[in-house]
Amino acid sequence: MYYYYKPPFLFDVEPAQGPVEGNTTVTVVGSDFNNTGNITCKFGRHQVPALYKSSSEIKCKSPPVTEPGLVDLTISLYPGLYSSPVDYLYYKNPVVESLAPTSGPEEGRT
Numbered sequence: 001m002y003y004y005y006k007p008p009f010l011f012d013v014e015p016a017q018g019p020v021e022g023n024t025t026v027t028v029v030g031s032d033f034n035n036t037g038n039i040t041c042k043f044g045r046h047q048v049p050a051l052y053k054s055s056s057e058i059k060c061k062s063p064p065v066t067e068p069g070l071v072d073l074t075i076s077l078y079p080g081l082y083s084s085p086v087d088y089l090y091y092k093n094p095v096v097e098s099l100a101p102t103s104g105p106e107e108g109r110t
Contacts, residue, residue, distance in 0.1 A: 005078065005081065006032050007032070007081060007082075007083055007084075008030055008031065008032045008033050008034075008075055008077060008083040009030050009031050009032055009083065009084060010028060010029070010030040010073075010074070010075065010083050010084060010085070010086045011029050011030045011031070011086075012028075012029045012030075012086065013026055013027065013028050013029070013073055013086050013087075013088060014026070014027045014029070016086075016087065016088060016089060017088065017089035017090070017091060018062045018088070018089075018090065018091070019090070019091060019092070019093050020064065020065050020066070020067070020068055020090045020091065020092055021064050021093075022061065022062045022063045022064035022065065023061055023062065023064070024061065024062040025059060025060075025061055026041070026059065026060055026061065026062055026073070026088070027053075027057060027058075027059050028041065028050075028057070028058045028059070028060070028073070028075055028086075029056060029057055030056060030058075030075075030083070031055070031056055032055070033052065033054070033055050033056060033057070033058055033075075033077065034052075034055070034077050035052040036077045036078060038076075038077070038078070038079060039051070039052055039058060039075065039076065039077055040060075040075065040076045041058070041060035041073065041074070041075050042072075042073070042074045042075070042076065042082060043062055043063055043065070043071050043073055043088055044065070044071035044072060046063040046065065047076075048060050048061060048062075048063050050075060058075055060075075062088070062090075065090050067090070068089075068090045068091050068092050069089070069090055070087055070088070070089050070090075071087075071088050071089075071090065072085035072086075072087070072088075073085060073086050073087070073088040074086075
C-alpha cells in the first residue's frame with residue numbers, strides 16, 4: 001500500500017529573528033499541519049521539539065547557536081520528512097560599554 005504524504009507548507013515565522021542564546025518562542029504559520037505527536041522544528045542543523053496548535057500553526061523555541069547568521073527553519077511532522085524552509089536570523093545582543101554624556105536636563109534633547 002502506498003500512502004501519499006502532503007508535506008506542510010510554511011508561510012511565515014514570527015518573530016523571524018532572535019538572539020544566539022536561543023529560547024525565543026517562535027510561531028510557525030503555514031498549511032497542512034497535522035498533530036502526529038512527533039513534530040519538530042529544525043533551525044539550521046539544530047532540531048527541537050514543537051507544539052501543534054492548529055492545522056496552520058506550530059510553536060517551538062529556538063535553540064542556542066554559537067554564531068549569528070541566517071539559517072533555514074523547517075518543520076517535520078514525520079521523522080526525516082521536512083517542509084520547505086523559511087529564513088530565521090540569529091543575532092548577537094549588543095553590549096553597551098560606555099555612555100556619554102552620563103547626564104542631561106529633565107527636558108531631554110541631550
